[in-house]
Amino acid sequence: MDVEASSAARRQRGTADGAASALVLRAVRRVVRAADAQSPCRVLDVGGGSGVWAVPLAAEGAVLTVVDPSPDALASLSRRAREAGVLERVTAVQGDVDCLGELVSAGAADLVLAHGVLEVVEDLPRAMSALVSALAPGGMLSVLVAGKAAAVLHRALVGRVAEALQVLTDPAGRVGPRDPLLRRFDVEGLSTLLADSGLEVDLIQGVSVVADLIASSALETASGGAAALAELESAASSTAALREIASRLHAVARLPVTG
Numbered sequence: 001m002d003v004e005a006s007s008a009a010r011r012q013r014g015t016a017d018g019a020a021s022a023l024v025l026r027a028v029r030r031v032v033r034a035a036d037a038q039s040p041c042r043v044l045d046v047g048g049g050s051g052v053w054a055v056p057l058a059a060e061g062a063v064l065t066v067v068d069p070s071p072d073a074l075a076s077l078s079r080r081a082r083e084a085g086v087l088e089r090v091t092a093v094q095g096d097v098d099c100l101g102e103l104v105s106a107g108a109a110d111l112v113l114a115h116g117v118l119e120v121v122e123d124l125p126r127a128m129s130a131l132v133s134a135l136a137p138g139g140m141l142s143v144l145v146a147g148k149a150a151a152v153l154h155r156a157l158v159g160r161v162a163e164a165l166q167v168l169t170d171p172a173g174r175v176g177p178r179d180p181l182l183r184r185f186d187v188e189g190l191s192t193l194l195a196d197s198g199l200e201v202d203l204i205q206g207v208s209v210v211a212d213l214i215a216s217s218a219l220e221t222a223s224g225g226a227a228a229l230a231e232l233e234s235a236a237s238s239t240a241a242l243r244e245i246a247s248r249l250h251a252v253a254r255l256p257v258t259g
């Protein structure tokens with residue numbers, strides 16, 4: 001493959017990844033935009049890292065608290081927020097989900113994000129309980145997690161068949177004890193986790209159904225280019241048989257108003 005061709009493939013892959021992320025942003029923006037203009041949406045981003053999601057939501061008018069154990073990630077978040085002109089709407093707090101109750105007020109968030117976090121926490125039920133406790137009644141939890149089926153497929157497609165089988169047969173979807181992720185999810189497992197946490201599932205969509213599967217050589221010549229890929233990614237995300245093989249699963253669930 002020549003240099004020109006590979007950079008074209010990289011561009012296309014970047015566009016395909018962007019289209020996948022846009023699906024997540026579209027769903028959480030909907031929650032932010034539904035907030036009353038007089039009282040902006042209060043968003044808590046747990047494991048928010050360098051602000052990939054927090055900064056665009058602050059730009060929508062939300063007020064954000066980002067909790068993350070990594071000081072480096074929080075420094076990047078502050079830099080990003082300053083550059084985007086939203087620093088006054090973003091509060092960075094160093095800490096982790098296990099001590100969330102000591103860091104933020106209970107029942108005060110209209111939207112809680114836990115993106116890329118549930119795969120790495122030691123105690124999943126405890127983490128879920130902390131996330132739900134932070135929600136205001138009627139508030140929404142958005143979770144983005146690694147997909148199990150994609151981890152099987154991606155390994156099998158490059159010939160790592162034994163690893164693929166290991167992910168498939170391990171109840172947590174891990175390759176082994178050295179796997180950096182503690183668990184991977186399927187749609188049923190994610191739905192059950194949310195329901196068992198007292199939430200009503202609003203949406204489960206697949207993120208990167210096709211973007212991570214298409215070979216670079218095919219990307220270069222993909223008919224319809226980036227726009228067609230984005231359209232395919234969007235349609236596949238909500239197609240039951242296809243979302244199950246997405247690299248990541250995105251769910252939005254509501255804490256019911258009781259009494």
Ligand SMILES: C[S@@+](CC[C@H](N)C(=O)[O-])C[C@H]1O[C@@H](n2cnc3c(N)ncnc32)[C@H](O)[C@@H]1O
Nearest residue numbers: 046047048049052068069070073096097115116
């Ligand atoms: C894969 S990154 C995801 C970052 C961001 N949420 C995103 O979607 O791009 C995982 C983040 O979770 C943070 N993290 C790891 N363990 C955590 C824990 N126990 N509680 C909260 N955050 C944690 C890491 O520091 C890191 O920033």
